[in-house]
Amino acid sequence: MSKENICIVYGGKSAEHDVSILTAQSVINAMDKDIYNIDIIYITNDGEWIKGQPITEPIEDAEVLRLAKRDETPITHLLRQSTNGGTYDTIFPLLHGPNGEDGTIQGLFEVLDLPYVGNGVLSASSSMDKLVMKQLFANRGLPQLPYVSFLRSEFEKYRSNIIELVNTKLEYPVFVKPANLGSSVGISRCTNKEELIKGIEEALQFDRKLVVEQGVEAREIEVAVLGNDYPETTLPGEVVKDVSFYDYKAKYKDGNVKLQIPADLPEDVAETLRNMAVEAFKATDCSGLVRADFFVTEDHTIYINETNAMPGFTKFSMYPLLWKNMDMSYSELITRLIELAKERYADKKKIKYKMD
Incomplete structure (x- = not known):
């Protein structure tokens, strides 16, 4: 069986540039290289696109993914043709923040008619903007903090x-x-x-x-969602902090948090959280993957905090660990996301764009 051509796009003109590189390293290392030909495109902090050599071995040091060689090839050509001469079966964007998970690059993929992993233009942009997200959650009747x-x-x-x-x-x-x-x-x-x-x-x-x-005195509970029209959810997990605030440094550098999976919650509360995660997924018309984040108080009052349409995949990340608890390995999860991208692309191909 011939391998599929996959292109990982990472980096980006965003304050979350470094997080994206760590995510790319993790995903590349977990991908089954007997199934996929893996190309990489690095977007610098200045917004320049650079295509690297195909990846055939694990990446030991994430810094090697900061490509420096200038590439004069037009972006459209970079995305349309793999290094082995074929077209890409799927683009896998691993971009966080503005210009990455906010619908902008998804719009580029749509214009170029390329299948890609994750959320589309509307869902990405509405999930990225916390105010728009809150307004959509309110319309769906999801409880939120003032x-x-x-x-x-x-x-x-x-x-x-x-x-x-x-x-x-x-x-x-x-x-x-x-x-x-x-x-x-x-x-x-x-x-x-x-x-x-x-x-x-x-x-x-x-x-x-x-x-x-x-602010609220509450536990931080997260649920992973996976799918397209009929999403599945994991059991909830809890972020148990040794610090007062789960900030960037705690998440990605110190590791001063413990992820308890599954969270110690009554069965009915866990089920409510899973149902609310699906409602949040549908509220912003998501596809592929979402991590839904909640606050749960001592008396089990639930508030939705936000959804993350492109959760990280570093070794500290909750999303893949939640699925691991559901007996889906990191590698299997990535394969499933690629399959969902192709499924959504095939579904969009059913749409008519001209009248008979």
Whole structure:
């Protein structure tokens, strides 16, 4: 049987560039190289696309994935032809943050009529924008914590009013979040007005739109979702922290967290979380993969926090470990995602684009 041609696209013009490289290393190493021909395309921090040599062996050091050789080949050609001369069966984007999981690169794949892993334009963009996501969740009846949202220009013009609004509507601690970033980049936990102002100024370096959300004393529970029209879910897992806030450093550098899989929850609460994860998946018309994140209080009140349409696949990541608990290996999970991408592409081919 001939191998399938897969192209891994990673890096990107995003604050989550380094996370993407780590994710790419993990996925490349887990892919079955007896089944797939693996090409790589690295997008630099400046947005330049560079195609590397085919990958036939595990990547021991993620730094080798920071390709430096300049490539003058047009992007469209890079994506249309594999290094062995054939076309790609599937593009596998492993890009986090803006220009990667926000629908922009998905739009490029759509225009080029290429099958690709993960969420489409609408689902990617709406899952990336925390404010739009919250509005869609509210429309679906999913319970959420109170929040305040505003633009950079509004903060510059109405600074004192916005600070007063946050202090009136919410109680400390609050979390300040860039609307369009993940991996806890630019997020601050604030316990007073001074920290709030500092957190807002920090977050505005990463996005023009912010969400300030009510903090809550709760467990952080996550559910992995996999599929297209009929998604499946895992049992919930819990992020058990040794730190007060599960930030970027804790996630990707220190490893100061423990993932308890499955989470110690009553059966009915776990089932509710799984059902809510599917509702969140459908709320943003997702496909392929999503990780749904929740807060669960001591009395088992549930609040949905967010969905991540491109969860990381590093050795610290919850998503593949949740599926491992369901007896799906990392390699099998990647194969399943590629199959789902081809399934969705075949389904889209049924759409008519011209009248008879």
